[in-house]
Amino acid sequence: DIQMTQSPSSLSASVGDRVTITCRASQSISNFLNWYQAKPGRAPKLLVYAASIVQSDVPSRFSGSGYGTEFTLTISSLQPEDFTTYYCQQSDSSPWTFGQGTKVEV
């Protein structure tokens, strides 16, 4: 199985900060990397697919980049509703696997 490792596991930030989360794959996964936002008790939300394509209803402050084994999710100016947990997920090969999550805290 392809292992996905996110860093950091948690981070402290303030409203307005620029935040970057990294996801590393144990082997090359081309651009088959997605990012999700998860809030307790709610359906997780797709933010970015194919490494850099921002889903249509996602605010423009979210962006993704990377190829191969290293990927980043960037929030350009953190908003109050962004304090939650983010996951990466690879679909290069089955079984599809997720990172362990990054919790963005105040």
Add this chain to the structure above:
Amino acid sequence: QVQLQESGPGLVKPSETLSLTCSVSGGSVSSGSYYWSWIRQPPGKGLEWIGYVSYIGSTEYNPSLKSRLTISVDTSKNHFSLRLNSVTAADTAVYYCARVGRGYNYGFWFDPWGQGTLVSVSS
């Protein structure tokens, strides 16, 4: 817009079968453009992909669960289902259903997701 909703028992006894259904509204499971998937998250742990089914019933399963797992689709009811046999406490988790988008050179992604349902395995 497409919405998904999980339903099923919240408590299952060890060694019995966990059965969940995902009802789809605002869209059709008969669409050939998508797969339909299950994902779970044990308490305090990360997300685990379980498997998916296509509208014609073809499936792909996580090998870690394959021997106990059946995912099926019912186009007449516009829903798809999960059956996991011989459950143990390790199967306690929030179970999510999701639609799988796909594109050549884009891979596969989960969107949207259901809200999730907690299933506890306990006697």
